[in-house]
Amino acid sequence: MANDVLKPTPTLLIKLGSLIVHYEEWTSQHGHELDKAAIDGLMGNEDVKEWLDGMNKMAFLPSKRNQ
Numbered sequence: 001m002a003n004d005v006l007k008p009t010p011t012l013l014i015k016l017g018s019l020i021v022h023y024e025e026w027t028s029q030h031g032h033e034l035d036k037a038a039i040d041g042l043m044g045n046e047d048v049k050e051w052l053d054g055m056n057k058m059a060f061l062p063s064k065r066n067q
Contacts, residue, residue, distance in 0.1 A: 005054035012047050017047070 003009060008016070010055055019042045026035035055061045 005051050005058070008051060009047075012051055014044060015042055015048055016051075036057060 019039060022035045022038040022041070025031060026039060052061070
């Protein structure tokens, strides 16, 4: 993803949106292990990792308490 992190591609937006939906499902009363597997897969995606790294470098995301 050699693009500006503030101008994500439609594909990246779909991945980030899917991440949010799977997180909401996973943390719901009826969460399923397949949602956790989807979250793990999306978090390992190179586009998502590159975007997160770029956003962190620009200090736009909260710092993790436990790294």
